[in-house]
Amino acid sequence: xxxxxxxxxxxxxxxxxxxxxxxxxxxxxxxxxxxxxxxxxxxxxxxxxxxxxxxxxxxxxxxxxxxxxxxxxxxxxxxxxxxxxxxxxxxxxxxxxxxxxxxxxxxxxxxxxxxxxxxxxxxxxxxxxxxxxxxxxxxxxxxxxxxxxxxxxxxxxxxxxxxxxxxxxxxxxxxxxxxxxxxxxxxxxxxxxxxxxxxxxxxxxxxxxxxxxxxxxxxxxxxxxxxxxxxxxxxxxxxxxxxxxxxxxxxxxxxxxxxxxxxxxxxxxxxxxxxxxxxxxxxxxxxxxxxxxxxxxxxxxxxxxxxxxxxxxxxxxxxxxxxxxxxxxxxxxxxxxxxxxxxxxxxxxxxxxxxxxxxxxxxxxxxxxxxxxxxxxxxxxxxxxxxxxxxxxxxxxxxxxxxxxxxxxxxxxxxxxxxxxxxxxxxxxxxxxxxxxxxxxxxxxxxxxxxxxxxxxxxxxxxxxxxxxxxxxxxxxxxxxxxxxxxxxxxxxxxxxxxxxxxxxxxxxxxxxxxxxxxxxxxxx
Amino acid sequence: xxxxxxxxxxxxxxxxxxxxxxxxxxxxxxxxxxxxxxxxxxxxxxxxxxxxxxxxxxxxxxxxxxxxxxxxxxxxxxxxxxxxxxxxxxxxxxxxxxxxxxxxxxxxxxxxxxxxxxxxxxxxxxxxxxxxxxxxxxxxxxxxxxxxxxxxxxxxxxxxxxxxxxxxxxxxxxxxxxxxxxxxxxxxxxxxxxxxxxxxxxxxxxxxxxxxxxxxxxxxxxxxxxxxxxxxxxxxxxxxxxxxxxxxxxxxxxxxxxxxxxxxxxxxxxxxxxxxxxxxxxxxxxxxxxxxxxxxxxxxxxxxxxxxxxxxxxxxxxxxxxxxxxxxxxxxxxxxxxxxxxxxxxxxxxxxxxxxx
Numbered sequence: 001x002x003x004x005x006x007x008x009x010x011x012x013x014x015x016x017x018x019x020x021x022x023x024x025x026x027x028x029x030x031x032x033x034x035x036x037x038x039x040x041x042x043x044x045x046x047x048x049x050x051x052x053x054x055x056x057x058x059x060x061x062x063x064x065x066x067x068x069x070x071x072x073x074x075x076x077x078x079x080x081x082x083x084x085x086x087x088x089x090x091x092x093x094x095x096x097x098x099x100x101x102x103x104x105x106x107x108x109x110x111x112x113x114x115x116x117x118x119x120x121x122x123x124x125x126x127x128x129x130x131x132x133x134x135x136x137x138x139x140x141x142x143x144x145x146x147x148x149x150x151x152x153x154x155x156x157x158x159x160x161x162x163x164x165x166x167x168x169x170x171x172x173x174x175x176x177x178x179x180x181x182x183x184x185x186x187x188x189x190x191x192x193x194x195x196x197x198x199x200x201x202x203x204x205x206x207x208x209x210x211x212x213x214x215x216x217x218x219x220x221x222x223x224x225x226x227x228x229x230x231x232x233x234x235x236x237x238x239x240x241x242x243x244x245x246x247x248x249x250x251x252x253x254x255x256x257x258x259x260x261x262x263x264x265x266x267x268x269x270x271x272x273x274x275x276x277x278x279x280x281x282x283x284x285x286x287x288x289x290x291x292x293x294x295x296x297x298x299x300x301x302x303x304x305x306x307x308x309x310x311x312x313x314x315x316x317x318x319x320x321x322x323x324x325x326x327x328x329x330x331x332x333x334x335x336x337x338x339x340x341x342x343x344x345x346x347x348x349x350x351x352x353x354x355x356x357x358x359x360x361x362x363x364x365x366x367x368x369x370x371x372x373x374x375x376x377x378x379x380x381x382x383x384x385x386x387x388x389x390x391x392x393x394x395x396x397x398x399x400x401x402x403x404x405x406x407x408x409x410x411x412x413x414x415x416x417x418x419x420x421x422x423x424x425x426x427x428x429x430x431x432x433x434x435x436x437x438x439x440x441x442x443x444x445x446x447x448x449x450x451x452x453x454x455x456x457x458x459x460x461x462x463x464x465x466x467x468x469x470x471x472x473x474x475x476x477x478x479x480x481x482x483x484x485x486x487x488x489x490x491x492x493x494x495x496x497x498x499x500x501x502x503x504x505x506x507x508x509x510x511x512x513x514x515x516x517x518x519x520x521x522x523x524x525x
Numbered sequence: 526x527x528x529x530x531x532x533x534x535x536x537x538x539x540x541x542x543x544x545x546x547x548x549x550x551x552x553x554x555x556x557x558x559x560x561x562x563x564x565x566x567x568x569x570x571x572x573x574x575x576x577x578x579x580x581x582x583x584x585x586x587x588x589x590x591x592x593x594x595x596x597x598x599x600x601x602x603x604x605x606x607x608x609x610x611x612x613x614x615x616x617x618x619x620x621x622x623x624x625x626x627x628x629x630x631x632x633x634x635x636x637x638x639x640x641x642x643x644x645x646x647x648x649x650x651x652x653x654x655x656x657x658x659x660x661x662x663x664x665x666x667x668x669x670x671x672x673x674x675x676x677x678x679x680x681x682x683x684x685x686x687x688x689x690x691x692x693x694x695x696x697x698x699x700x701x702x703x704x705x706x707x708x709x710x711x712x713x714x715x716x717x718x719x720x721x722x723x724x725x726x727x728x729x730x731x732x733x734x735x736x737x738x739x740x741x742x743x744x745x746x747x748x749x750x751x752x753x754x755x756x757x758x759x760x761x762x763x764x765x766x767x768x769x770x771x772x773x774x775x776x777x778x779x780x781x782x783x784x785x786x787x788x789x790x791x792x793x794x795x796x797x798x799x800x801x802x803x804x805x806x807x808x809x810x811x812x813x814x815x816x817x818x819x820x821x822x823x824x825x826x827x828x829x830x831x832x833x834x835x836x837x838x839x840x841x842x843x844x845x846x847x848x849x850x851x852x853x854x855x856x857x858x859x860x861x862x863x864x865x866x867x868x869x870x871x872x873x874x875x876x877x878x879x880x881x882x
Contacts, residue, residue: 328766349769358767366767369760376756380768383753390748 061452105181284334424455580841603790604814620681622811623688628788631658659788667780729797
């Protein structure tokens, strides 16, 4: 289906839906839902409705209350106030089962599938009231029927572990369809998909709403929401900021609704790459934690002032690559050198001293010690620098206070364990520490993941600023837009191998997407 | 999360807990634990209040009782300081009892076979022997833990029995005092192998060792680089790796030192109190030490206070026998107190509030 066609059909659906909504009641209506957690009002009198035949997006930053609202709708939380109506009828969900019985189903970010079972067996597991003697053939047939109707091609006999992430997601959707779901909630469904897979997903969703189902899409990606939905409800700080028709809005307006102010101008990147080689990997192979080869023959150089991006679907060797560069993972074969000196054998401590900073993917338990407070965590790199056996905590305190001010970290009290801090502030604290050590190379793994717009913007600017100061940055990210706007070069990896190296100015999302799916870059000579 | 409770009350999670509040909660929990244990006394027809006053009388009521409490406090505090160090790194060393026995064994060896040595050489030598034997004994479960991640909880516990029976073998066999009327005891240590005591009490100068080690541990944990590494490793092993700390090295060092301090307790017991090795050198000091460490929240200074109180309970327990109760009654008191203190932990993070209508 071409883009224009899809837009037209969507416009038609919207018009159709408007006419209907005058006479019909919405499929789901949530009225003035409130839900309080200690210290925060996660939902503050939020009203929200979905019509049948509509894709309705819930847009908002992290912590805006999207997930809480949907947890109320799926019966996981009981609201402190407010009412839910399904097709005009007042309902009260005491458990998730009640929501399922009211035709509401959700695809969670982390799939709930049994890996060694087949697709059909997994579907069977979720069907309630199964007869003692069941007919696997019949279930398989139903799966095929559903998958053909909505373009969800999947082999019912395949085992889950053999399927790609995109296929597993389809299994989750089929499961809901066979349970009779009329309202499908998808929580950040494209986070784990290649651009091609994401496109296929939205085609499926379009078919489903055409058949009268309703889709609620939880997202913080403005582009995909603008392209694929009928209406958008924006949440901020637990409140509903408003519901708009997608065709009547634009990116700027949505961003303003999401953050409550105009976001700063788009990033401008001038390459600051110098000729000085900082770090090189030469034919490096390494094993993953499970003992399987996760990095195969990887070679690349990073130059001073350069931001080198690594693109790939999560789990294709990114974690191992970062570990090998930072010195946390010993490699099997190959050579690693830093400023033209061999450091293949040196561990994390040595590489830290050489000037390799590391912002790990798992900030809460790897980058920081969760039970220690902000001061104690800030000493993690520098504590060895004090003479003698003792740490001078007065100096650590002074440095920490300075960094907290400089990097605008907000915390209730520096004496609280850092696990009580919010995600954005945790990342700021971590970056402050890693940048303050004045490194030559910064390895950043998914540094913007899970951060809200404001914090994401801050982190991006910080990394750009560091590269302008002549530092080399290895940026591992799943967000292709970020990679394209920030880096000098992008290396695409798939199953631990380099599929190709591209320059952001000379490539397209499609080209990168194909390489992420395992197609090697064609080198035209 | 909120839970419904008794209609108009509910339990709310709070994100902060002051030191004063924690202290108060512990105090109330201990009192409730004693009241609960009192119920059982009531069932037997005795007056629990009278029983408690007897315990207080015998442990604090006289100078002798007070000094006996200090005698019990020395091994309790040392073992507890030992295990608390390992606990801080999330290493569940529950082998203090065995490490205590091996420390006593090491010290006894020098007292029996180098009895000619002068006191000034003998005592430091015995101290070193207790230190090293206790430390090595703790290293046995530490090695598989460090290299293959084998649970140290089980292995350190099982080694307690090995150490206990090793002592039993020695005192029934090769080290039995030939003039001891066949009792399972070694012969008495020479004067040079005994730690001096205060006046005519049984309280030895080892109490200075307790204070010294507690103070040293306080500074180690709070200000030293190594103490910092222990805290980071205890919070997250991944963070320790990330910061380039050697987890293996720290596991081995922490476990060694943890066992070594319990070993010192064993040395202090044979050299300062018993003056010989015998089969029953410990009424379970190593196990009570775990309870003390947890009650004191691993704080070295609180450990001193809590082990003093536990010592009092033990001394009181011995006197219970005259009122017709088994002295193991004390174990029940301890269990009841621990139960209430652990249950009371909830209130460190939660608060009871009246529901808004």
